Amino acid sequence: MFRTHTCGELRLSDVNKQVTLAGWVQRSRKMGGMTFIDLRDRYGITQLVFNEEVNAELCEQANKLGREFVIQIKGTVNERFNKNANIPTGDIEIIVSELNILNTSATPPFTIEDNTDGGDDIRMKYRYLDLRRNAVRSNLELRHKMTIEVRKYLDQLGFLEVETPILIGSTPEGARDFVVPSRMNPGQFYALPQSPQTLKQLLMVSGFDRYFQIAKCFRDEDLRADRQPEFTQIDCEMSFVEQDDIINTFEGMAKHLFKTMRGIELTEPFQRMTWADAMKYYGSDKPDLRFGMPFVELMDVMKGHGFSVFDNATYIGGICAEGAATYTRKQLDALTEFVKKPQIGAKGMVYARIEADGTVKSSVDKFYSQEVLQQMKEAFGAKPGDLILILSGDDVMKTRKQLNELRLEVGSQLGLRDKNKFACLWVVDFPMFEWSEEEGRLMAMHHPFTHPKNEDIPLLDTDPAAVRADAYDMVINGVEVGGGSIRIHDSQLQARMFEILGFTPEKAQEQFGFLMNAFKFGAPPHGGLAYGLDRWVSLFAGLDSIRDCIAFPKNNSGRDVMLDAPAALDPSQLDELNLVVDIKE
């Protein structure tokens, strides 16, 4: 070993010990014939001292060390005169007697400090230097700790971790697959799994009973801030269970994680909300419940009073921001601009302040009597000092989504979205299908293996769009951190489902035959859930993007700029794979 201790280990009780340390030069400073160096490793920082008067040559050497040089030193632990209460090793320093340069360093392109001067691009290119920063490394330490706790919780409940293959077959339902040409099977391709969904269902058919895997998943989608082409799921499946069994098991896991990762004891059961209510009251299937401000629908109250915008609307709804009547005209105009942005798409916004005397002062006073405005106030249960914001439109769902954006924005402005506060929620009773304009058919909202609610099965023949599923998402602070469903285990019901989704029996057999065949040999009732590991870590670490909890993430073009991947292949590699690149304009 190059060291007797790490740089985070020594304390007052170690004074006078002879030690050997190794690490990186964080910074150095000269002060009255003394040279002080902060030596850094993963575990902490220890101050080294060189005294010109005691050993001029050694001090001279120390003065030549650059930032990020890798050194090994021997010396004696000494009590510090000026103690540093900010670091655990701040009571001691090392009087160095021997210095050994293990490696030099060029000047890093940005400073290795918590607040670095490096921009995003340069830090991605030199990711291995960015990872030296405590702020980044600590996210990965948290990720490590979280997977340890996940496995501890699941192992103890009898879940078996089973590795499923990465090279599987391509399944067309769902997102776009990444594919891998097979050299041994010319012209044929593997696909990388979007999730181990069908494989974990096969494990249930195999009687594995309780399965999990911390599994890499792949989707070839256009990327957004919180998406990566490869991401990691805590993927779980159980047999002989109903929806409540799964919800209870994984709510237990969530509570275990809150306790072990953040020291937060959540004793109450998590709130549950139907998808229909989530849409009605929050305009989102992942409402942020750190704050209230549920939607209030105003068609009864506000329609038919001569304000043509509302009179022509099929939806009028609003939110009440407590104590926000102090919003200035300028702030309100900015909010109006916000909802009119193309990506939100509202036409305008109506606002109303509740005055100290209880009267309502609104932007549409000329159309409404104070009596109607008072009815509106009642509908919100608004008090003096509150601010009411109203949107309307001719598409109920679209207008609700706009109102959702407004609610989140106002919540942020009012400081109601504290990263250290957590609101956990199960959204349940998702619709089984959603209509795809693009495909001109019903699509599975979760996936084609989701079990419809038993009481809705008759609707499959009469009104499939109204069928609800035994599907559930866990939402924390407006982020979908996981979701799952009870699966169909009956091959006839599965066949009926494919029929409704527009598959011919032949096509269903071709694409999912292996699963439908498996179901003929005694499939147990089963269901499961997948948690997004990256999202959980981001949540616990207070990050805005999942990128910062991934060691080597890709950028928005799917590139690893550090590795400079992807890249062109050697022509002989393409040849061996029987492939020709043919880039169309």
Place this chain on the structure above:
Amino acid sequence: MFRTHTCGELRLSDVNKQVTLAGWVQRSRKMGGMTFIDLRDRYGITQLVFNEEVNAELCEQANKLGREFVIQIKGTVNERFNKNANIPTGDIEIIVSELNILNTSATPPFTIEDNTDGGDDIRMKYRYLDLRRNAVRSNLELRHKMTIEVRKYLDQLGFLEVETPILIGSTPEGARDFVVPSRMNPGQFYALPQSPQTLKQLLMVSGFDRYFQIAKCFRDEDLRADRQPEFTQIDCEMSFVEQDDIINTFEGMAKHLFKTMRGIELTEPFQRMTWADAMKYYGSDKPDLRFGMPFVELMDVMKGHGFSVFDNATYIGGICAEGAATYTRKQLDALTEFVKKPQIGAKGMVYARIEADGTVKSSVDKFYSQEVLQQMKEAFGAKPGDLILILSGDDVMKTRKQLNELRLEVGSQLGLRDKNKFACLWVVDFPMFEWSEEEGRLMAMHHPFTHPKNEDIPLLDTDPAAVRADAYDMVINGVEVGGGSIRIHDSQLQARMFEILGFTPEKAQEQFGFLMNAFKFGAPPHGGLAYGLDRWVSLFAGLDSIRDCIAFPKNNSGRDVMLDAPAALDPSQLDELNLVVDIKE
């Protein structure tokens, strides 16, 4: 929940309890008005009893259940009259009061028993049924338990598990890469990692200090019995260490695994053998040391006595099989045939028995005096009753490898390769390079990042082929279960290494620039090791192939016959990827 207990849980102390069980019908039999059903789940088997006289209708229903039907029953726990001492639940049975068929089953294509009647192909196609068999599932349970123990051991030593990406860049040095076309970067490809080698080295540059990952690795190689296109490594790396630190850390892990997985306490340090000795005494870099029979070289003794085969040889060597003088002529002829098989390639074999009176009776008696034969006997330290087997050839390494095959075969025949006995060994001091006839240049024996032994660095300029590396393999029972090396952390030495390997500076920069650049910013001394998870599990489970410890393995053509993957893509998928398939004859 569909059950109150599992099928492996109930005991005498549960008698008279009302229980609900769910599982698969393993078998059923009728006996004097009673029907007995073995109900199976992952946890065990419980006997169900239906009495025709008590409930004729229920018994009738039970008689109609087929093998592998999934059922749920309610009933009362009863003490068995004929107890079954072979299973933990053998003291009790369930008097069934209610039966609920959860799913039917077609007749399985093979029996779901420990000794199945299904051949390899049919079991691979219906892998989900094969996985129902205890014998197969228990391998995966062992695998799960092993990864739990690996993580426990490493976490406690401060190793951080870091996920590295699966979509990386292609590196030409080494085996063939699997590649993944990028839709967002037309004409460019990712590669799947053959191992996280360079990424874990970058994590050391990042100061992660101790890294591990249970990592999927991919090699597009022609397959053999113990190879799969995707396999799993326990991949580890440490900073500020020397070879002994790594060997001690991972020998500790091996001992921890032997203890927790097999209940075997290994107290002695593992034997260490140089690569040169392994080749000299066993003709293999992974000798099976469950038995002795080291090679004895006989050039001095046997050459120059008129036996032209030996007189023309550059290598003559043999093994001494203790007590095997009883081998018949037929057995010896079969051994001769064995070594002459094309894949081994020896020309012939000489044998000699040590008679009871100490004289030597050999197949080449006419060329050798008893005096010379006695010298030979001395060389082996052979005793009466022993059998000496000798090979010769004009290529030292080739002949040693043939003798290795012979040694292993004789060891097997003599029952010296007991699967429940374990011989652990470190092979050290591997050569840095090996000559590639195909490429006409030196190749890195491990990989180009391996550190040469310090004392051999001067030889890099004068005799590179003689340079030994700080590289080590762990070998158990003749299987290489892991290996690693100290890495180069000096960018100049790394550049020199690429030079010797025939890379121009430009080519080295193009392919490994990211790593060489990283090394300019203060790389610490580091090294690591990777254990083959599949091989370890096979070893502990006593399997002949790694295939049986993998949930969904591929066959020798790289096909998953259950999923029928790989397969042709939809033309629109190829189009989106800017690819054309062009199969050459």
